[in-house]
Amino acid sequence: MDAYLSLWETYGPQMLSTFWTNIQLTFWAAIASVTLGGFLALMRISPIPSLRWFGTAYVNIFRNTPLTIIMTFGVLVLFGVFQVQLASDFNLNFFRIAIIGLTIYHAAFFCEAIRSGVNTVPLGQAEAARAIGLSFLPAARHVILPQALRGAIAPMGNTLIALIKNSTVATAGSVAEISGTMKTMIEFRPDVGILVFLTVAAFFVIVVIPIGLLSTYLSKKLAVAR
Amino acid sequence: MRKNRIAMASMAAVAALTLSACGGSDEGGTGGEGSEGGESVRIGIKFDQPGLGFQEGDTYTGFDVDVAKYVANELGYSEDQIEWVSAPSANRETLLETNGVDMIFATYSITDERKERVAFAGPYFHAGQDLLVREDESEIAGPEDLEGKNLCSVTGSTSATKVKELHPGINLVEQSGYADCLGLLETGGIDAVTTDDIILAGLAATEANQGKFKVVGNPFSDERYGVGLSQDSDMCEDINAAIQKMYDDGAWEEAISANTEGTGYTPNDEKNPPEPDACA
Numbered sequence: 001m002d003a004y005l006s007l008w009e010t011y012g013p014q015m016l017s018t019f020w021t022n023i024q025l026t027f028w029a030a031i032a033s034v035t036l037g038g039f040l041a042l043m044r045i046s047p048i049p050s051l052r053w054f055g056t057a058y059v060n061i062f063r064n065t066p067l068t069i070i071m072t073f074g075v076l077v078l079f080g081v082f083q084v085q086l087a088s089d090f091n092l093n094f095f096r097i098a099i100i101g102l103t104i105y106h107a108a109f110f111c112e113a114i115r116s117g118v119n120t121v122p123l124g125q126a127e128a129a130r131a132i133g134l135s136f137l138p139a140a141r142h143v144i145l146p147q148a149l150r151g152a153i154a155p156m157g158n159t160l161i162a163l164i165k166n167s168t169v170a171t172a173g174s175v176a177e178i179s180g181t182m183k184t185m186i187e188f189r190p191d192v193g194i195l196v197f198l199t200v201a202a203f204f205v206i207v208v209i210p211i212g213l214l215s216t217y218l219s220k221k222l223a224v225a226r
Numbered sequence: 227m228r229k230n231r232i233a234m235a236s237m238a239a240v241a242a243l244t245l246s247a248c249g250g251s252d253e254g255g256t257g258g259e260g261s262e263g264g265e266s267v268r269i270g271i272k273f274d275q276p277g278l279g280f281q282e283g284d285t286y287t288g289f290d291v292d293v294a295k296y297v298a299n300e301l302g303y304s305e306d307q308i309e310w311v312s313a314p315s316a317n318r319e320t321l322l323e324t325n326g327v328d329m330i331f332a333t334y335s336i337t338d339e340r341k342e343r344v345a346f347a348g349p350y351f352h353a354g355q356d357l358l359v360r361e362d363e364s365e366i367a368g369p370e371d372l373e374g375k376n377l378c379s380v381t382g383s384t385s386a387t388k389v390k391e392l393h394p395g396i397n398l399v400e401q402s403g404y405a406d407c408l409g410l411l412e413t414g415g416i417d418a419v420t421t422d423d424i425i426l427a428g429l430a431a432t433e434a435n436q437g438k439f440k441v442v443g444n445p446f447s448d449e450r451y452g453v454g455l456s457q458d459s460d461m462c463e464d465i466n467a468a469i470q471k472m473y474d475d476g477a478w479e480e481a482i483s484a485n486t487e488g489t490g491y492t493p494n495d496e497k498n499p500p501e502p503d504a505c506a
Contacts, residue, residue: 003342075399076406080415090376090397171381174400183316183382190319191342 003192007199011185018181019203025095025167025177029102030160036103037110044111045118045144047136055111063108071101071172091176098170102163109159117152118144122226150222157215161208178203267303269294270313270321270330270454274403277428277485278333286310288428290331290451292481293350293472297329297453300468301461313454315383319343322456329461330454333425335384336503345506346452347465350478352497354445355385356423358430360411361440366418368444372396376416378407385421388447404429412438422449424482427491441491450500462505473499 008015043055062070074097078084086096121144129139168179178200185196271279271290278288291310298308313321313332321327322344333353336346357377359366366372373395379386381400390398399416401407407419408429419426423445430439453465472478478499 072402072406075401076409076413076415079399080410080413083415094399171400172402174381176400180381180400184387185382186316187382187384188337188387189339190344191339193319193343 003189004195007185007189007192007196010189011181014181014184015178015199015203018176019178021095021175021177022164022167022170023207025098025102025170025175026160026164028099029106029167030163032099032103033106033163034110034156036107037114040107040111041114041118042140044115045140059108059111061108062105063112065105067101067105067166067169068172070105071098071169074098074101075173094174095170098173098175101173102167102170106159106163106166109162110156113155113159114148114152116155117148117150120151120224121147147224150224153215153219153222157211157219160215161211164208164211165204266307266309267298267301267329268309268311268327269298270311270318270327270332272314272332273310273312274405275333275425275428276432278425279331280428281310281312287485289351289424289481289485290333292485293469293478294329294331296472296477296481297331297465297468300471301464318454322454325456328455328459329465331451332454333422333449334452334454335449336452340454343457345455345457345459345462346503347455347462347505348452348469348502349450349500350453350469350472350502351424351451352494352500353422353424353449353451354494354497355388355420355447355449356426356445357442358408358411358419358426358439359417359442361438363417363440367442369393369396369420369446372418375418378410378416378419379421380404380407383421384449385447389420392446408435408439418442423491424486424493427486427489430489430491431486436488439489441489443491445494448497452503466502466505469502 040055040058043051044059046052046055075094078097079093084097085093087093125143125147126139129143134142168177170177171180171183182196182200186193189196271286271288271294273279273281273286275288275290279290280286280288295305295308299305311321311327313327313330315332318330318332318334319340322330329347331350334340334346335353336349340346357366357369357372366375369377369389369392372393374397376397376399377389378399378401379389381402386398386400389396399407399410401410404419404421404425407416410416411419419429423441423443426441429435430441453469455462455465469478482493
């Protein structure tokens with residue numbers, strides 16, 4: 001017990017601050033990837049074949065590429081070869097590269113989550129929208145997406161939970177976040193090895209469980225009764 | 227009713243896990259002392275550390291491997307009685323406690339925190355944290371010259387933590403392995419790589435990196451590589467005697483130079499070869 005308390009004394013602040021980095025990564029990447037995913041979903045249901053083709057290609061490429069590879073690519077190629085600078089601050093640069101990596105990857109999953117919501121909207125709704133003279137974008141905005149998003153809450157919640165946990169992959173992109181701290185603790189404090197894992201897991205459980213409960217609650221409450 | 231049963235089952239599972247976790251370290255000893263009547267010995271090494279412990283097909287090369295072979299031979303195991311086991315840094319204590327290996331030779335620094343869970347024989351090598359730079363580099367002679375420059379190390383490693391503490395002005399890029407660092411060093415994204423000198427020399431000595439990099443040769447830490455043993459192992463004295471013999475007959479020095487050839491690296495000779503510690 002004393003050993004565990006001393007672990008907190010030494011690494012407590014670092015654990016909290018690096019976990020805060022995970023939350024920040026998640027926050028920005030969630031906003032960006034929901035936006036990008038929304039556009040991709042629109043493309044995939046649009047009447048224009050080339051846009052549909054692009055949306056499908058994007059989803060298939062990035063959904064099937066491991067996130068670690070995307071993240072490592074960001075560092076080894078963007079930073080290593082082209083020396084891309086997204087910020088004058090050295091570490092902020094990696095933080096932003098990581099957000100881009102997380103966004104590119106999760107946009108594909110958000111796109112599919114939103115599209116699964118679109119599939120809950122009966123075809124008759126789209127036909128009715130067209131019948132009253134709405135073209136594709138107004139029909140999507142006023143008729144299809146409002147119903148689709150309500151149906152997409154549960155899968156989007158799942159994708160968000162995956163995003164929170166995947167933010168630990170940012171370690172591969174040289175971002176100081178919780179899994180890096182965990183490696184440091186394992187290196188220096190093998191005497192409390194298993195407790196280190198359990199502590200870090202608890203951090204995620206505390207954040208993820210409320211999100212799971214909330215998305216289940218909302219998906220039930222907001223579901224369109226048919 | 228159904229729910230109850232699931233809850234019971236999961237509680238039982240948790241209890242079983244907890245119990246087996248406690249039992250592991252106690253039972254470890256009985257198996258270890260037996261040593262299976264001299265049939266084979268399981269040795270933990272790194273599989274991905276060129277120059278120290280490296281797997282190519284079914285052959286294993288490197289300084290740690292050479293020392294391990296010598297020691298095993300002195301303990302009465304011939305080379306084909308050795309079973310090599312991969313021992314990545316995060317798993318080393320657990321491997322010893324659960325009796326997954328009999329000993330570990332894997333750039334395993336002796337520290338007090340580790341002694342809480344495992345025992346050490348040796349040390350058999352005294353390493354120091356150093357820098358690896360591009361062959362044509364002339365401005366970097368130590369970490370002081372890296373202020374505002376980019377340095378690479380492995381996430382969570384002792385070396386990364388140390389350099390952050392000592393020189394907060396250095397831009398530290400943390401990667402998951404040294405191979406990624408070397409890639410960045412070659413393309414110019416970073417100016418130096420840091421970890422223990424012999425690990426750097428081993429990386430620079432690989433065929434693919436021949437002539438591209440050099441070790442600066444200005445070590446700034448003390449890492450004493452020991453032989454990891456389980457706490458109730460009785461092999462410590464014999465291993466120390468074997469290490470001493472390896473120094474005396476010159477095999478130790480031969481192993482060093484063979485594994486760092488062509489990098490201009492020589493170990494710190496004030497501290498090498500190190501006197502093995504007394505066994506606890």
